[in-house]
Amino acid sequence: MSLEKEIHFRVNGNLTSVEVPVTMNALAMIRDRLKLTGTKRGCEEGECGSCTILVDGVSVNACLMFAVDCDGRDLTTIEGIRTAEGLSPLQKLFVEEWAVQCGFCTPGMVMQGTYLLSQNREMSVEDIKRGIEGNLCRCTGYKKVIAAIAGALHATPRRGEEKEDS
Amino acid sequence: MTVIEKQTLIGKAIPKLDGPKKVTGEARYVQDIELPRMLFAKILRSSRVHARIVRIDTSAARKLPGVHAVITAADTPGVPLGHGKDNPPLKSDKVRSLRDEVAAVAAESEDIAERALSLIEVDYEDLPAVFDPNAALLDDAPVIHESHPDNIPFTYEYSQGDVGQGERDSDVVIEDKFTLHFVTHCCMGVSGAVAQFDADDNLTVYSQTQVPFLYKKDIAPIIDVPPEKIRVIQPSIGGGFGSKLDIYPFEPICILLARATRRPVKLTFTREEEFLASPTRQPVELTLRSGVKKDGTLTFRDVATVHDNGAYTSWGATTPFVIMQTISSLYRVPHCSYRTTVVYTNNPYSGSFRGFGNLQATFAVESHMDKLAEAVAMDPLAFRLQNAQQPGETTPQGMVFRSCGLAECLTTAAERSGFVEKHARYSRYGRGQNGQGGPVKRGVGIASLLHVGGGAKIYRSDGCGTMLKIDDYGHVTVLTGASEIGQGSETVIAQFVAEELGLPISSISVVNDDSELTPWDVGVHASRTTFIAGNSAQRAARKAREKLLAAAATKLELSAEELDLREGNVTRADTGEALLELPRLIRSLHFAKKSEVVMTAEYYEPPSVPQDKEFKGDVSASYAFGTQVVELEVDTETGVIRIVKVTAAHDVGRVINSLGIQGQIEGGVAMGMGYAISEHLLVDEGVIQNPCFRDYKLVTAPEMPEIDMHFIETLDPEGPSGAKGVGEAPAICIAAAVVNAVYNATGTRFDSLPLTPERVLRRLKNHA
Known part of the structure; x- marks a missing residue:
């Protein structure tokens, strides 16, 4: 039997605690324990970006992070991006620009795009391309994903999406 | 007087209908399906490239707590699958490639299933192998399938005109040899399936297939379930590109494990397995x-x-x-x-x-x-x-x-x-x-x-069916045989229907993921869906349009030719004057003396011919x-x-x-x-x-x-x-x-x- 540990963290704004094996990765915890299946398992070795989440506002491949390391952290998954107000400006642009085909990479792309937008609202197209280099897509050729993220640079961020001045 | 201009959706930048559920993570893929009492399956693959199977011992695996079934070829009907019908879902006599399926386990968790695989003992007797197709053509080459001692399952010959004449007519002749390599689909969503039998032995399979109707026919003998008892549900498919056009061993294995355990069984590949064992x-x-x-x-x-x-x-x-x-x-x-x-x-x-x-x-x-x-x-x-x-x-x-x-x-x-x-x-x-x-x-x-x-036209029919109904709020449900694999067929089909009926795209729902509901279609291949399913949907919508205009003509005491459908209204064709809201027209049909619903169907068969x-x-x-x-x-x-x-x-x-x-x-x-x-x-x-x-x-x-x-x-x-x-x-x-x-x-x-x-x-x- 593998060792288990109880951890406490915030996910999509809600305080949560779970007991997880110390060998479990954050992706398995998010999908299999928390049933947040919007985060996709594409390769489980940090190569495809389908499982991108935000941990304390920083984008992370959930498959490369131990679940126990989520203890005390603030997680955002794709389920936390759409709010009661509706789709985020970036999500809307993904839909409008047809940046989605099969959609399997899309949650990871949206999370990475959300992260990039939170860091720099003056990104160039080259910055965006480099910013999503770790997110593989087999359908779209990335063009419309890049266009959606670039378009969101000009959209008004929702509350909480602005970069915090520190 | 309200005037409605004629507008068109054709050629427009219409957002993808399944976009919102995909950008929010709400779209469910096979990997996301979870059913009560569901078990998890894993496949033991060959460790040899070409070998005789001498012995398979599954006894230790069966004894592992949490294991519900272990199957080998002996537990299958023994019917081979695939386009060439040369591929048993589980191999009994020999393995012919490193991916070959030898045994499979259904257990309480993937971890247990994997541990069970490690307990299965297989003795192999290696056979000489061949990897270069030219070497496989030599007389003394190892034989891969005893049914084909020459290692040639197919040959093709085609000719037109007279090449000798062409050569005599030429001023320059050049010859080159081109060598093309192995690549693979790399769908971002790995392969998988979920299978479930109900108390009446009806099978529901959550499948990624691009060809749900051919799938039923093709898989039926392999799992020994009559096709009419198979329901194929296609959750969102994480990429196709042709990879999901055939039946591969993992699906019958998943289904056979569900039957052996009488519980829902889910089988999904790892990414490594996807590289090793997909086409x-x-x-x-x-x-x-x-x-x-x-x-x-x-x-x-x-x-x-x-x-x-x-x-x-x-x-x-x-x-x-x-x-x-x-x-x-x-x-x-x-x-x-x-x-x-x-x-x-x-x-x-x-x-x-x-x-x-x-x-x-x-x-x-x-x-x-x-x-x-x-x-x-x-x-x-x-x-x-x-x-x-x-x-x-x-x-x-x-x-x-x-x-x-x-x-x-x-x-x-x-x-x-x-x-x-x-x-x-x-x-x-x-x-x-x-x-x-x-x-x-x-x-x-x-x-x-x-x-x-x-x-x-590689089958007797290259057609696609559509069924269409309009409810009393003017909302249209289109049931199409055409599968959505991400390419956007759903949106294009909705556009064709909305265009004919003068409705906004938001008035159209497309149902395309359940063989119990949708009419027959060959499948998503050969760049055919916009053309074939589009023609089918367009024609079904035209029938509905004719029906609506005829009813409106009677009601308004005008001729159908004088009328048009625009933005949810019956209008005058020439001036665009709005005469009657579509939901009111439909309700008047429902509640008429001789009441009727607005439902149409179409099977479009293209005018192509088989070679x-x-x-x-x-x-x-x-x-x-x-x-x-x-x-x-x-x-x-x-x-x-x-x-x-x-x-x-x-x-x-x-x-x-x-x-x-x-x-x-x-x-x-x-x-x-x-x-x-x-x-x-x-x-x-x-x-x-x-x-x-x-x-x-x-x-x-x-x-x-x-x-x-x-x-x-x-x-x-x-x-x-x-x-x-x-x-x-x-x-x-x-x-x-x-x-x-x-x-x-x-x-x-x-x-x-x-x-x-x-x-x-x-x-x-x-x-x-």
């Missing part, structure tokens, strides 16, 4: 001899190919159907001969993959077109234009080009990219002449394509053409190729959704680029060396070039609103354009792919 694009060795007259007229083509089938026969074995089309009919060639030998080896087996043989064929044909042009001192564009197919032509293979934009694609792509001038300039500068001596050489290359654009025994016939109702010009840089010190710009002109018939069609082209260019410069499934003695994304290089965002797209609208007479299929086309000719551009840049011509830095550098060094 590939078939490697082809293609010897091409072509002739030309001094005036630039093509005289003949003589082609022999050897296909590495791998250990079993899936759709990869039938790609010669498409290969011979490009050889015989992309350009006008009076005399043609084509022979293919499909050969069993102990390699991974090949399936269907976007383009279906056409990437390989077009690579060879379009490389040769450049060489022939050079041989007769013509520029590559003028040479192609001189030999290009024209509208109205019937090719010697029997294809009828009722619409054909090839010449316009060629001139548009060339003009917009400045091809002719650049090609002449780079060939002088790029090769270090005229003083441009830097290490980075620029080149430009052109290539065209022909592909089916209106389905392909005859000589492979001749008008097999598609429409044909797609396209030209792509690639501009690139070759760093002669590192071997790195950077694709700078792709100018793509495609004969799409008519644009239905501008965003959707751009998406197909952009994605096709990325996939074709990967085939050309970076993707290579390395198979060494039957063992895949790079089963991960770190070592199998998909194109990433920073590598994407500028793409300049042009849509050539030829308004196909049979296409829905003039459209033709474009799903596969954009991936087909880019590899040829890339090698032509590399030649333009460096003077070195490649006859194999991919053009990775190592291979490019080695060749350039040897060449210098």
Whole structure:
């Protein structure tokens, strides 16, 4: 039997605690324990970006992070991006620009795009391309994903999406 | 008076209907399905490339707590699967490749299932193996299937005219051998299935299949369940590209475990397993001899190919159907001969993959077109234009080009990219002449394509059914047989229906994921869905329109011809004056004395015909053409190729959704680029060396070039609103354009792919 540990963290704004094996990765915890299946398992070795989440506002491949390391952290998954107000400006642009085909990479792309937008609202197209280099897509050729993220640079961020001045 | 202007949705940038559920993570894929009491399955695969199975002992695995079933071939009906019906879902006598399925487990968790696999003992007796298809053709080669002692499951022969005559007519004859490599689909969603039997032995399978109706028929004997008791539900599919066109062993295994345990069973691959055990694009060795007259007229083509089938026969074995089309009919060639030998080896087996043989064929044909042009001192564009197919032509293979934009694609792509001038300039500068001596050489290359654009009649029917109902709020539900695999068929089908009924796109729901509800369709393949399912949906909607207008005419005491449907209203056709809200009209039908509902159905069968025994016939109702010009840089010190710009002109018939069609082209260019410069499934003695994304290089965002797209609208007479299929086309000719551009840049011509830095550098060094 593998060792288990109880951890406490915030996910999509809600305080949560779970007991997880110390060998479990954050992706398995998010999908299999928390049933947040919007985060996709594409390769489980940090190569495809389908499982991108935000941990304390920083984008992370959930498959490369131990679940126990989520203890005390603030997680955002794709389920936390759409709010009661509706789709985020970036999500809307993904839909409008047809940046989605099969959609399997899309949650990871949206999370990475959300992260990039939170860091720099003056990104160039080259910055965006480099910013999503770790997110593989087999359908779209990335063009419309890049266009959606670039378009969101000009959209008004929702509350909480602005970069915090520190 | 309210006046409603006539508007159209055709050609518009309509957002993708399944977009919101996909950007929020709400879309459910097979991986996300969870049913009460569900078990998890894992497959034990062969550890040998070719061996006799001496003994399988599953007793220890069965005893492991949490294990509910362990099955081997003895627990299956023993019926082989796949297009060639040569692949038992679980192997009993011998294994023929490293991926071969030997046993499978259903357990409480994936971890337990994996531990159980490690407890299964299998004794093998190794057999001599063969990995090179040419070696497999030798008399003393190991036999892969006893049913085929010569290792040849299929051969194809096609001819038109008289190649001998063509050769006598030629001023120049050239011959080359092209070698194409293994690549694989890399769907971002790995393979998987969930199977469940109910108390009445009805099977529900959550499947990723692209062909739900053929699937029922094909899988039924393998699992010994009558097709009428099989319900196929297709959750969102994480990429298809042809990979989900056949039945693969994992699905019957999942179903057989569900029956053995009487519990729902889920089976999903790991990414490594996806690389090891999903289909590939078939490697082809293609010897091409072509002739030309001094005036630039093509005289003949003589082609022999050897296909590495791998250990079993899936759709990869039938790609010669498409290969011979490009050889015989992309350009006008009076005399043609084509022979293919499909050969069993102990390699991974090949399936269907976007383009279906056409990437390989077009690579060879379009490389040769450049060489022939050079041989007769013509520029590559003028040479192609001189030999290009024209509208109205019937090719010697029997294809009828009722619409054909090839010449316009060629001139548009060339003009917009400045091809002719650049090609002449780079060939002088790029090769270090005229003083441009830097290490980075620029080149430009052109290539065209022909592909089916209106389905392909390879079954007795190439049709698609639609059922349509309108409720008393004016909301339309369209039930279509056509599957959505991400390409956007759902949105396009909704557009056709909304257009006929004068409704906003938000008034249309499309149901396309449940065989219990949807009418028959061949499946998503052959770039057929917009064309076939679109025609079907359009016609079903027209029937509903006629019914509504007739009812409105009676009610309003006008003739139906005087009326139109616009924005949810019945209007006057001439002035647009709104006369009656559609929901009110429908309610009046429901509550009339002779009440009725508004429901229609249509089965559209395209006017194509199956090929005859000589492979001749008008097999598609429409044909797609396209030209792509690639501009690139070759760093002669590192071997790195950077694709700078792709100018793509495609004969799409008519644009239905501008965003959707751009998406197909952009994605096709990325996939074709990967085939050309970076993707290579390395198979060494039957063992895949790079089963991960770190070592199998998909194109990433920073590598994407500028793409300049042009849509050539030829308004196909049979296409829905003039459209033709474009799903596969954009991936087909880019590899040829890339090698032509590399030649333009460096003077070195490649006859194999991919053009990775190592291979490019080695060749350039040897060449210098």
